[in-house]
Amino acid sequence: MGIIVRDLHKAFGPKVVLDGFSVEARDGETLVVLGGSGSGKSVMLKHLVGLLIPDAGEVEVDGQVVSTLKQEELFELRRKVGYVFQFAALFDSMTLAENVAMGLRRKSDLDEEGIADRVDECLRLVDLEGYGDRAPAELSGGQRKRAGIARAIATRPQYLLYDEPTTGLDPVTRAMIDQLILRMSEELGVTGIVITHDMDSAFRVADRFAMLHNGRCRFHGSPDEIRASEDPVVRGFIEGRPELLEMES
Amino acid sequence: MQPLLKPFAMLGQGGVPFAAGIGRWGQLTADTVRAVRHVDVWLRLLLPQMARVGVDSVPIALFIALFTGIVLALQASYTFTGAIPLYFVGVLVGKTMMLELGPVLTGLALSGRVGANIAAEIGTMRVTEQIDALETLAYPPVAYLVVPRALAGIIMFPVVTALAIGMGIVAGWITAIQLLDMSSADFFNGLTLFFLPFDVTYAMIKATSFGFIVTSIGCFFGFHTKGGAEGVGDATTRAVVASSMAILVLNAFWAIVLL
Known part of the structure; x- marks a missing residue:
């Protein structure tokens, strides 16, 4: 539509x-x-x-x-709807994986294992595999932006x-x-x-x-x-x- | 403008934004009550917030109560000498800690620690679009940010206040038996002489209301933060000032209504 x-x-x-x-x-x-x-x-x-x-x-x-x-x-x-913010707007009190999982916990019916798999998949897609445990403050500007995209696409909007x-x-x-x-x-x-x-x-x-x-x-x-x-x-x-x-x- | 009208104009210039602020805070409070139904959003955040609002505040509350209890016992003894039996030191320490200084000093200390922390955190989230991000991820921001903090304040302020009252009384007792010519029996005789169970209820009602007012005002100023770092600093200052004033007003309100 x-x-x-x-x-x-x-x-x-x-x-x-x-x-x-x-x-x-x-x-x-x-x-x-x-x-x-x-x-x-x-x-x-x-x-x-x-x-x-x-x-x-x-x-x-x-x-x-x-x-x-x-x-x-x-x-x-x-x-x-997924929304990619200009300055990523990552939740700085959470790790990258928790950021990506936020929408999934609210917008999907996945269980914890499914959420973890989807988070890994999204981080891989934006070339941030292995960064899940990092805090947003530990990322470069480009990495933060990619993480914002991973969070937006995680729910497959x-x-x-x-x-x-x-x-x-x-x-x-x-x-x-x-x-x-x-x-x-x-x-x-x-x-x-x-x-x-x-x-x-x-x-x-x-x-x-x-x-x-x-x-x-x-x-x-x-x-x-x-x-x-x-x-x-x-x-x-x-x-x-x-x-x-x-x-x- | 005529000089005679100037004071009214100034009153209006200050009064209208103040009244509008009260109105917006009332709206946020109503939204908070409505948002309690989103239990799935706030429930897992409640325990961490209780730890931050309550457990982490215990040291500062006990520190203040310790010295307040010492000073109360010494000042009571100084005032009563020769006129009133010394066991009244126990009455004054107990009644004052329970009815007034325990809840109010704890409330004021926590308005600085907890209120400032909440305003700065939510204010930073506002100016960095994290609150917008919450909304786009289908989280109701009031349920996610305000409800767990307000509930943590309502639950934990009475706990911290009770510990502070206990510490103040213990400090007063130790001061009485170590520095004054009093026995433990004298002190506890005085402590229980005019004790009413309602004293505890009164203290807990005050602490509960202070818990809500400090956390909700912190959230309110955080939510309405504008600009960047300066805006966050401004919101934090306003939150502490407003919640301190609100505590004093509420304190008088409960005295008028309940005593």
């Missing part, structure tokens, strides 16, 4: 962050949302799992309007939301995470929304692109369409040419 964002508005005090943003991620596809720093991409993503309530507009995930769900219904929906999954990582780790995102989509049919500034990564994983600019959707289309776009804002962003963005403003 996918994810549909309709005319989303959100302001924090006088600062309008989202001003009628609309976008759709169809079932099984990976949608990459582009946008400058502070453009509201993370704010938009948090609306998809009910971490923020829209001022106006609505978000539909798996056929359910998120802002109208009661608490128990929201928890049920969240069982189907239908939907995966990635908040800048490759920012600040070395090229090899970036490529590895891109492959993981592709694998989630191709092998497990996961519907993904990826927020990123990393254009190489974006072109590797995207089935479609959207661009968030001034609180609205500036572009929505395929990778070929964004490459061919004549819009100076889109071109300025994907080519890293600030002069085009300045011309627009």
